[in-house]
Amino acid sequence: MNVSYSSVTRESTVSVSGTHSDLVSIYEKHVEQHGKAPSLKQLFKTAREASSSEHDRDVISWLETAVADRLSDDDTRDQPSTPPFLPDVKGHHHHSLLHHHHDNDSDNDNERKNTIFVSPVFFPSEDSFRKLMSTLDNAKKSLDICVFTITDDQIAKAIIRALDRGVKVRIISDNDKSEDLGSDVARLARDYDVPTRVDNTAAHMHHKFMVIDDALVVNGSYNWTKGARYDNREDLTLTNAPQAVRGFKDEFEKLWREFACEQLN
Numbered sequence: 001m002n003v004s005y006s007s008v009t010r011e012s013t014v015s016v017s018g019t020h021s022d023l024v025s026i027y028e029k030h031v032e033q034h035g036k037a038p039s040l041k042q043l044f045k046t047a048r049e050a051s052s053s054e055h056d057r058d059v060i061s062w063l064e065t066a067v068a069d070r071l072s073d074d075d076t077r078d079q080p081s082t083p084p085f086l087p088d089v090k091g092h093h094h095h096s097l098l099h100h101h102h103d104n105d106s107d108n109d110n111e112r113k114n115t116i117f118v119s120p121v122f123f124p125s126e127d128s129f130r131k132l133m134s135t136l137d138n139a140k141k142s143l144d145i146c147v148f149t150i151t152d153d154q155i156a157k158a159i160i161r162a163l164d165r166g167v168k169v170r171i172i173s174d175n176d177k178s179e180d181l182g183s184d185v186a187r188l189a190r191d192y193d194v195p196t197r198v199d200n201t202a203a204h205m206h207h208k209f210m211v212i213d214d215a216l217v218v219n220g221s222y223n224w225t226k227g228a229r230y231d232n233r234e235d236l237t238l239t240n241a242p243q244a245v246r247g248f249k250d251e252f253e254k255l256w257r258e259f260a261c262e263q264l265n
Contacts, residue, residue: 040067062242116241123222123234133158135218135238142168144211144252148204149177149185150224156184163192171196172255174205175262189264197259205255209248216240217248 044064051057121128136143136158143162150156150173163169171185175198178185189196199205209219220236228234239245 040064058243065242116239118237118239118241120220120235120237123228123232123236124230128236129154129229132218132222132236135212135216137161139167139212140165141213142170142211144170144249146172146205146207146209146252146255147224148174148206148208149180149183150188151180151182151184152224152226152229153184155224156188159184159188159194160192163194169194170252170256172205172207172252172259173198175199175201176204178264186264193265196264197256198262198264199255199259200262207251207255209252211245211249211252214249215245217244219244219248 041064044060047060048057051060121131123129133154136155139162143159145159150171159169171188171194173185173196177183178196178198185196185198188194208222208224209217211217216238217240218236218238220234222228222234222236223232
């Protein structure tokens with residue numbers, strides 16, 4: 001997927017624990033015990049349990065997602081995030097930040113697609129804000145936004161541009177903040193029919209994250225306000241790491257169900 005926020009390439013070595021014969025043995029034992037071949041889900045679960053490192057388990061989880069997507073009837077889905085890479089043997093990461101509009105070389109494109117990246121930015125910074133806008137403008141299919149408040153009109157305009165491109169947008173926000181003067185949350189729900197749900201509790205819905213195209217996560221302290229943009233010390237991190245994408249997507253869906261009775265439109 002094309003990402004102008006930033007992508008990270010790193011020199012890596014990949015180790016895979018276990019051998020072909022080990023996996024064959026696991027398969028044969030299952031058939032012997034149960035009288036039938038294990039399902040793909042069972043195979044991947046067993047392989048994860050037999051793995052000796054967290055990295056290997058992440059690789060297996062990525063492969064499971066890739067296989068599931070290939071078997072899916074929905075051909076419009078994005079390809080899953082790419083498999084995890086290890087740092088070099090000395091434990092140092094070699095990072096090269098590449099903005100997408102400079103990446104015209106196909107080798108760079110291929111390398112970027114095969115790289116897990118974690119890219120932090122900090123505020124106040126107009127450069128960081130431009131990267132946030134570029135990330136929103138690169139959304140192709142979906143924007144699942146879960147934020148405490150939205151009052152920055154430039155961010156609201158980026159969301160409207162996404163709607164104009166046919167991107168499916170959903171918003172979860174705080175019920176109290178959605179009623180503030182100048183809140184874009186209620187306006188987007190009312191004027192642009194964006195599906196929007198809020199909490200209805202004495203506590204706050206205080207998350208600040210979004211999931212883009214089910215492939216990228218943006219998360220951090222940054223409120224979507226002009227104060228955060230111009231004045232506050234804030235941070236955002238973008239990553240395509242599969243574990244992060246799955247975790248934040250699951251949290252979004254959980255809250256979406258939980259707040260079903262509190263839809264603004």
